[in-house]
Amino acid sequence: MSILIGSDTRVLVQGMTGNEGQFHARQMRDYGTQIVAGVTPGKGGQDIDGIPIFDTVSEGVKQTDANASIIFVPPAFSADAILEAADAGIKLIVCLTEGIPVNDMLVVRKHLDSTGVRLVGPNTPGLISPGKCKLGVMAGYIHKPGHIGIISRSGTLTYEVVHQLTSLGIGQSTCVGIGGDPIIGLTFSDLLCMFEADADTHGMILIGEIGGSAEENAARIIAESITKPVVAFIAGQTAPPGRRMGHAGAIVSGGSGTAAAKIEELRSAGVTVAESPAHIGRKMDEILSN
Amino acid sequence: MSILIGSDTRVLVQGMTGNEGQFHARQMRDYGTQIVAGVTPGKGGQDIDGIPIFDTVSEGVKQTDANASIIFVPPAFSADAILEAADAGIKLIVCLTEGIPVNDMLVVRKHLDSTGVRLVGPNTPGLISPGKCKLGVMAGYIHKPGHIGIISRSGTLTYEVVHQLTSLGIGQSTCVGIGGDPIIGLTFSDLLCMFEADADTHGMILIGEIGGSAEENAARIIAESITKPVVAFIAGQTAPPGRRMGHAGAIVSGGSGTAAAKIEELRSAGVTVAESPAHIGRKMDEILSN
Amino acid sequence: MRIHEYQAKALFAKYGIPISASNTVSTVNEAIAAADALGYPVVIKAQIHAGGRGKGGGIQLAANTSEVQEAARRMLGMNLRTPQTGPAGRTVRLLLIEPAANIAQELYLGMTIDRCNRAITVMASSCGGVDIEETASSNPEAILKETVDPFLGLRPFQAFRLAHRLGLPFKTARGVAKSIQSLYRLFCEQDCVLAEINPLAITSEGEPLAIDAKLNLDDSGLFRHPELRELRDLNEEDPLEIEATAANLNYIKLDGNVGCLVNGAGLAMATMDLIKHVGASPANFLDVGGGATSDMIEKGVQILINDPDVRAVFINIFGGILRCDVLAEGVVAAANKLRISVPVIVRLEGTNVDQGRRILNESGLSFLTAADLGEAATMVAKAVGVIS
């Protein structure tokens, strides 16, 4: 098992005919993901390697029974793309776009809350259930099927952690990049609960960052209702306060949102926190070996 | 028993210090309604006949535990007044205002749907549970406690029907004016179900109008799930099509929304429909006598 | 509130909805000058508040100056009857002149408040043109719809989806989607309750062009748009209705002979039903509203009395916000000022009914007072002679 995606996930790609969309649609399909449809307004009726292109998401869903969507469209059109997917009945939307205005996301997120649609991202590399389904732009080959769930605000740092795990022979059930923006869909807390409920997941790795309070919220959820072991790393421990480190989220303001505060709350909740990013996989290995 | 309001209803009056607000607050209190607070920005700290005035609804609710509100404010401020009441935790809001822009009400109604707050109106005379609580501007003395529920899109026509019932010795459990605007809170269907569930209500009178499809929807609900007898009257049977008869709702367009169509659907659902407004009470009397 | 095509088109221009250059004229000479300036052929359209103008001769094509002269001469001042004006028709005072467009296809585009869904609904059809209402009833699937979430507004994907479903090629669909979004913005920002472009033409270049323009404004929203109030054309309204509106009364002239004064639209409609039920016929709908003053009542009575068709007056009041004493004072004041030669039947109930009845009784005037609706109906019927 795994969470959110598996071998029965039927994926529609929004922005399929762009460079990125096309490249990664092929990569995902080559990994084994069922890519059933693409959408690009004005390109309906064409196909890419046999994958049919539609002008609207509604048409694509009606014709192919797609149940998940991945979005490769420019920031100005991404909020609309998410809403279009939700409107068309897609239940899992992965939005990779970086640079969506936060005002747009406030409205989108509030709307999705009332619909039961799950959004991963935006500003995420996506998610993968190794060996079953890759719905994102991560390098598939570094992953290995197994029993650790990964939840991360960061993209490449996640690859690093996956790589460490795989090198240690530890596989992953599902790895989810929740995205680095201030307003995102699924959170650490949501996903921790999903992994807790997934019989095939034996432990979770949480990769946080300075800024915001997602890790503090996660610590609360962990203390309250997570029984499986959790290893965490917080990036930005040495970032100077008040500087913006690339993710809109990573602004340290006042005493809250610092790496120290997050680490302390996670430790209080029983989480094993790695100090160095080089040791994250090893910490999980130690826990699993006990 | 009764629906929506009773002797434990604690009423806050929005727009309490205006002419209408003041007059009707006194009338309601004299009828026996618990008027516990008034709100008028800038008049906080004053009182009217011992009823304390607050600047904001939040303060009023906090200080008096009001659980219902009645709104006497001009159209330009009414949507905000409804939202303020909902925000302050009021669970039943009665809005009398006529002339709220329909665009405002689209947003208000959609918001209330997600909050569980009940709105009666706007453009309604309010509602009354005779002998217990009057939350509106109807003449209290024409009512009589009893077992008939009345639901009406019209104001004065309701008084007429109540008068007929009372003259025949038939009392009312609760009489609700749902309001004549295109977008309103509680509908015929909502209230029919509440009356159906109210053990103290033995039958319902539905007073409809040409325009819209509220009566057709009510007919469907009646056919599906109402077991108590329903008498109906549809005003505007002789109105010329396409003319606006005062309520924004009463525009007959195409074949739908005509009195004939509504009457036919109600009859098919087993409703007794009075042809003349003079016979509404008598029809209910006949049913009760059988 | 209704506005004219040329007024709606001025708003279209402001919102970037494509329209032709045009001119509004009220004389034959102006018409000729405008047409000469715009270039031939031109279309000449009577500006009245009713649809179906083409069927009544209110839309004319003119290929040259003399055709314009002839058409303008014929149309200006004509009494234009269309399926929507009723037999009375409307006097044509203004003409809109615009170049005849190069039309490849005629679409229909409309927006209205959908009471069922509690939302604005956008409608479009590839079968635009005069017979859209027939299409709507005979072939409802030909009308495509998008319901607008009040919180999200009309989303770009919805506008494009609608245009795409019309079967338009991509570039045209994108242009139409843009016009749909512009019309939606106009609809919301100007508090409309109905907007229609019928037809929305697709030119031979594949661009949308609004050939007609219909906007109905939300009367309740006008307080936000004082400049839109100015668009009201009193020529399109019955003089008695204008007088009534000025007094804050809701009055509609009808073709019977029983003048009715009622408080509340529902009771007013029910009163008309009652009158018809006994075989008589109402001369009007007059709702004095909930908050009427005695001045307003007086004005209302005066409007009824001044209507030459009225052979009896029926005052039916159930006091709520409007108190019966206020009503009675107004009626007595009006009766004292006016020479009332027709029977006045009064039926009074509700708030302060006793004071109201006392005022009427002590006035010394001869009102017929009814105890209930049934009795009132009989009195009305007798007064106009449908029963004896």
Added chain:
Amino acid sequence: MRIHEYQAKALFAKYGIPISASNTVSTVNEAIAAADALGYPVVIKAQIHAGGRGKGGGIQLAANTSEVQEAARRMLGMNLRTPQTGPAGRTVRLLLIEPAANIAQELYLGMTIDRCNRAITVMASSCGGVDIEETASSNPEAILKETVDPFLGLRPFQAFRLAHRLGLPFKTARGVAKSIQSLYRLFCEQDCVLAEINPLAITSEGEPLAIDAKLNLDDSGLFRHPELRELRDLNEEDPLEIEATAANLNYIKLDGNVGCLVNGAGLAMATMDLIKHVGASPANFLDVGGGATSDMIEKGVQILINDPDVRAVFINIFGGILRCDVLAEGVVAAANKLRISVPVIVRLEGTNVDQGRRILNESGLSFLTAADLGEAATMVAKAVGVIS
């Protein structure tokens, strides 16, 4: 993006938020002319992108021409250090001159994106002025809040409630509520992420007046506001950061000596953590982002090499969207063009890693390649001599 007080005030004026008449000057003579025209006393405020200016001597009161002359002379060109500029300070190039206001009370007003509630939060306090941050931490109840429902926007009742809870008299509260609504409209329409008025003065007439103005814009929203992009003041930024931004790189200068080039902000931060963990110190944060081209990589390497503080370069790439071959091409191109005199440690994993490694190996250049993060850290530490 940050903008200056005077730029924010120009936006305030557009939205009807009350401000004093003012002038922005860059010379002493201009300052005198402006002050003479505005009338004394005036306040002279250094325009730099940092708060706490009063504490560093960046805000001066002047009662007459000679005081203005003296203050402007001292301030223009000064290196202003405030608690927010850091020890480097900022050069003052522009002064804002405005009449000293007649202040009865100082409020605080702020708006920001509240990530917890996923909403805009409006904050206000009756304890406005310089020490609001201390108030926020020592007495959080003194900061009143209203959370804005994204679907409803900031409602008038919320703005009034906030102003009322500040304990203001009715008329003043109504004026403050109006300013709150105007600021909210500005916040949304201009895609802000932070707006502050501190202090929002209440004049002796009971009217609000924005004494200071701070707006941070959402970089992601700038595509909707080309005119706001023009407000960027490059003088306020590090030249290397400007160069980086022009190349679409996310670069921040820090005070260590290990130049870092990383893809992804999280991995970049983790890389800094790693460097610190082994006792070394990063010279910068440089995130080349997900979609970097080899040109961008080349530019990034060049920026690192041009930084005189850099004693070793650490390239840490985990290929995803950015493929390792693209990275390697960029690094090789940069190395071929530039004289690189410091050790370059490369750690490469992910998409097309084999091609990437091959390109580096076949380049004939002397890169130190690390197999994993741990090894890379050790190499970096050795290169800068913190371990041997």
